[in-house]
Amino acid sequence: MKRDLVITTSLIIPESEIHWQFARSGGPGGQNVNKVNSKAILRWEILRNQTLPSAALDRLKIAAANRITTEGDLILSCDEYRDQPKNIARCESKLRSLVLQALHTPRVRKATKPSYSSTRRRLDNKKRNADKKAGRRSPSD
Numbered sequence: 422m423k424r425d426l427v428i429t430t431s432l433i434i435p436e437s438e439i440h441w442q443f444a445r446s447g448g449p450g451g452q453n454v455n456k457v458n459s460k461a462i463l464r465w466e467i468l469r470n471q472t473l474p475s476a477a478l479d480r481l482k483i484a485a486a487n488r489i490t491t492e493g494d495l496i497l498s499c500d501e502y503r504d505q506p507k508n509i510a511r512c513e514s515k516l517r518s519l520v521l522q523a524l525h526t527p528r529v530r531k532a533t534k535p536s537y538s539s540t541r542r543r544l545d546n547k548k549r550n551a552d553k554k555a556g557r558r559s560p561s562d
Contacts, residue, residue, distance in 0.1 A: 428524075442462040467489065467493055481523035484522060
């Protein structure tokens with residue numbers, strides 16, 4: 422079960438940074454629900470992490486702030502399936518998607534002015550709406 426988690430071809434999270442816990446999960450399972458530890462809990466020590474670039478780590482800390490403990494562990498859990506290996510795979514895919522999202526650098530927005538024609542259209546539209554509403558008023562106004 423112990424293996425490195427491949428995120429991209431150049432980024433691999435070593436198994437030493439990931440710790441697994443297992444618990445009994447609620448939900449489907451029939452008679453086995455009270456005796457099989459099928460819920461998978463993944464703990465990743467992101468403060469000890471040496472693979473992620475610092476900018477991506479900062480974005481990950483912001484994106485997953487509610488999943489990070491005070492000790493600096495990122496916790497993901499899964500109890501969707503009745504068997505442990507599927508829940509482990511689901512936890513790994515959740516972590517993979519979080520890290521891939523953090524690796525993506527957001528584009529910086531360049532401030533631009535509205536064009537002359539778009540300003541003209543907006544003002545014409547405002548004038549048309551004002552005339553339409555003025556026509557709805559009672560003649561005594």
